[in-house]
Amino acid sequence: MTTVVMRHTARTRHAAPTAAVLAASLAVSLTAGCGHPDRDDNRAPQRSATPAPAPSVAAVGSPLAVKIDNVPAARPQSGLDAADVVYAEQVEGGLSRLMAVYATRLPQTVGPVRSARESDLELLGQFHRPMLAFSGAQRKLLPLIDNAPLRPEPAAEDPSAYFRAAGKAAPHNLYLRPAKLLPSAPGKAALTTGFSYGPAPSGGTPTASRTVGFPAARFTFTWSAQQHRWLVAMDGTPMKTTDGGARVAPATVVVQHVRIHDSRYHDVLGNPTPYTETVGSGKAEVLRDGRSFAASWSRPMATDGTTFRATNGGRMNFADGQVWVVLAPAR
Template identity: 70%
Template structure:
């Protein structure tokens, strides 16, 4: 099968979702029918400064934040309730993604490529890999951006329709705010070379995001303000893989249990997370052992190194 997908492998540029900047037609992929079980779409999204602002981020049901090489961050956005017209910029997959995505029913995985040694693992994983070399008509290059931060996806060319919330087999529970908690105006999570600050906005009833000191915005919608933010403390260790500069690729352990912090309604709640098996979702409980409900709407999960 085709190996690593490189930035130069596709024709450059796209003035917008309607077609190529030269006016030529964009080939279309045949969208797969949404299976009865409900397979969501997971998209690996770039998050370095040159990739911002992103497109389609506010439409995701869940956004996972993970550490990658050099202490930088990358996002995994999961779409089930609705599909935005465009998502991007799309970047490469990591080994951690395969464990994270096993909780879903064979999710579609949109990514720009992967290290050659990782490609066989992706093919064997219970996901539906959809890189550009398999679904070229679903991707285009944004001429306003520079490579490799210019690859964008049209989700409707992979799925005929959104599978619905039933495809979100995350294990999350939603409901009224629990009692207790501590009032908090903002919370900052730091990686070695990235940081995120979540600031409570009562008018938006959500947490406004600042990335590396800059407000997180999108090109096509309102500024993301997830009603629930989870800081999930996990094991992070070096994997067998490296980037082109020789930096080891971190592996984020999302199976197991540990400490967490849940932010909702302007308050912080101490929690414990538990995911006994990779094919199941993650449960969050409060200090009393009772399930801790999230607020309805988008959820951001930030994987932070356990202390």
């Protein structure tokens, strides 16, 4: 499939395309691929020459999404504790990468920042013109990022917002200063995820710990009654941040079972690039308040949020606070 992309070199911020343009862009993305998870590709997308009309939902606000490295050499990360939502996704070689979404609070630094993936465009379609911070992307993905209804902010295009930190080797040492991209946090209204917050449903199974695995990565969530949070461990090691060494501890953890399949592209080592489908429906498991709840998820279109329902058909409410969504392979 051949995609004709209009480009220019001036730095502009344009309005989001319509839902029809989004659907077409995401459909085309099925034919693209990405680079190796341990190799930066700092090639930046360029903006479309013809802005689309501004949507009427501009008052919603635009959140900041940051692609965050999650291999051992990248840990501990910075700024994860300030995110409203953290998505864990599978990348090449069965490894994992994180996407942290910020709407109510902006940390001083976030990182290490890494490259974007094809699946990110579909996942971010549920937000209004999200700003995507990433280190770069594979060449074939650049036109798709350019045409997607988001505001790309790669490191190569805005170097003043990024810096290389001491103590870690490249490419695991690139960090973002969010204040250089946004003057302030857009607010809770920017979280157009479809999530519902409130009291837990009846039932559920008391759960002390839950482990979710990718082929080469393992997340463990352990309930802390004292903190009333789920303490995250990565590959058996407690996950902490550089911000005071605090444990990463979401209030709600969602294990969303999704279809993950190989795209038609491979990285430089020959590993297939996974594509994670977040539009559709399937089973889910929700951890909150020390209990596990069976649930289902539904997202009919890329422009929709994701709705979670309990087994009785009612909305599956999340606890107030940070939400982790692990996009796990469907069983």
